[in-house]
Amino acid sequence: MVRFAFILHPLTVGDIARKYPVARWLPKRLMHWVAQRMSPKVVSQITGIRSATGATTEGWFVGCPLTADQLVDGNPDEAIDKIVQAGEVAQQLGAEIVGLGAFTSVVGDAGITVAERLDIAVTTGNSYTVATAVQGALEAAQLVGIKLAKARAVVLGATGSIGRVCAQLLAPQIAALTIVARRQEALEQLAVELAPTGTQINVQTDINQALQDADIIITVTSAIDAIIKPEMLKPGAVVCDVARPRDVSKQVAQQREDVLVIEGGVVAVPGAVNFNFDFGFPPQTAYACMAETMILALEERCEDYSLGRNLQLERVREMTRLAEKHGFALAGFRSFERAVSPQQIERVRQAAAQLR
Numbered sequence: 001m002v003r004f005a006f007i008l009h010p011l012t013v014g015d016i017a018r019k020y021p022v023a024r025w026l027p028k029r030l031m032h033w034v035a036q037r038m039s040p041k042v043v044s045q046i047t048g049i050r051s052a053t054g055a056t057t058e059g060w061f062v063g064c065p066l067t068a069d070q071l072v073d074g075n076p077d078e079a080i081d082k083i084v085q086a087g088e089v090a091q092q093l094g095a096e097i098v099g100l101g102a103f104t105s106v107v108g109d110a111g112i113t114v115a116e117r118l119d120i121a122v123t124t125g126n127s128y129t130v131a132t133a134v135q136g137a138l139e140a141a142q143l144v145g146i147k148l149a150k151a152r153a154v155v156l157g158a159t160g161s162i163g164r165v166c167a168q169l170l171a172p173q174i175a176a177l178t179i180v181a182r183r184q185e186a187l188e189q190l191a192v193e194l195a196p197t198g199t200q201i202n203v204q205t206d207i208n209q210a211l212q213d214a215d216i217i218i219t220v221t222s223a224i225d226a227i228i229k230p231e232m233l234k235p236g237a238v239v240c241d242v243a244r245p246r247d248v249s250k251q252v253a254q255q256r257e258d259v260l261v262i263e264g265g266v267v268a269v270p271g272a273v274n275f276n277f278d279f280g281f282p283p284q285t286a287y288a289c290m291a292e293t294m295i296l297a298l299e300e301r302c303e304d305y306s307l308g309r310n311l312q313l314e315r316v317r318e319m320t321r322l323a324e325k326h327g328f329a330l331a332g333f334r335s336f337e338r339a340v341s342p343q344q345i346e347r348v349r350q351a352a353a354q355l356r
Helices: 013-019 021-025 028-037 068-073 076-093 112-117 126-143 161-173 184-197 207-211 250-255 288-298 313-326 342-355
Strands: 004-008 041-050 056-063 097-100 121-123 152-156 176-180 200-204 216-219 238-241 260-262 265-268 271-274 285-287 329-335
Touching (some): 004 076, 112 121, 126 238, 126 265, 126 313, 126 329, 152 207, 161 176, 161 184, 161 216, 161 313, 176 184, 176 207, 184 200, 200 207, 265 288, 288 313
Parallel strands (some): 004 097, 152 216
Antiparallel strands (some): 265 329
8 A cells, every 4th residue: 555645734824723722812923933943743644545446545644834925925945844844754654655735836846846855756736636627617617507618718827837738628618718828929829729629719918808708717827916806707707716826816705796716626535534634625525636646646656746837738637537547526616725515606606697
């Protein structure tokens, strides 16, 4: 049996306070100082994963104490050092592959340096994350009443590595696709690559213009601040935000009851998995990046996977095939790090229907 580990971290100081209640009364700056000096540690053991093939695996959650702010805006060398320390904890536990969760996967060169400094395999989980993001966006669109045969979709950040793969996966499944990025020449080159899909391909450098008629939006830009605001979206739109930091303002979820914002898919894990830790998902489900780590362990593929910023379409397709082989499947959606309930989707559908 190949065992795995997955690195988690607190998104905010508030997450630290859930574990250590005294943190609620301490200034944010002080808590950041404390987090920088804490050591990574084991959060829980993960058991009960059984593939449809009969293969099994088990693993651990390892906690990296840095918050999202510290990982994204702090010293990248210090952040990588802390992530490597968490990986070394995984090594000592007996894991042969480790997944980089949440913002640990975007620091520096997106896992390459971490992998070079560890003696076990490393993945960001991005291949299966992108696969389920596109699948999730399409399924969510149908649930809120969008007909894919007539749908107009947009990919923001389309000429980047992840955006290009999203466009390639999305184009054959909808009526029209607008690809958006800063450089017109790069967009026109991508449009030529997408032409054989038979889908109407449009290019656009103006985000506001591109979003006006968009039914489905997948956004994967490298923007530092949120670029999608409530007033930019049509009623009934589905927005899948794969970017880190997020491209979608929280105000969209707060102000637009007629718009569904997701961040990808919730994945059902085969067997009777017990994470022994509550990360806000229904039982026996996980993030796609977690699932990719488990799938590689079940395949006994102790190799680096989904590292760096040059995501490969073939790896996304391979991970999709392996997920199906082992019995992993989309089981819902997540929004702002929490599972989306059927009631939320129905509220969006009804609100959108009144405004269309």
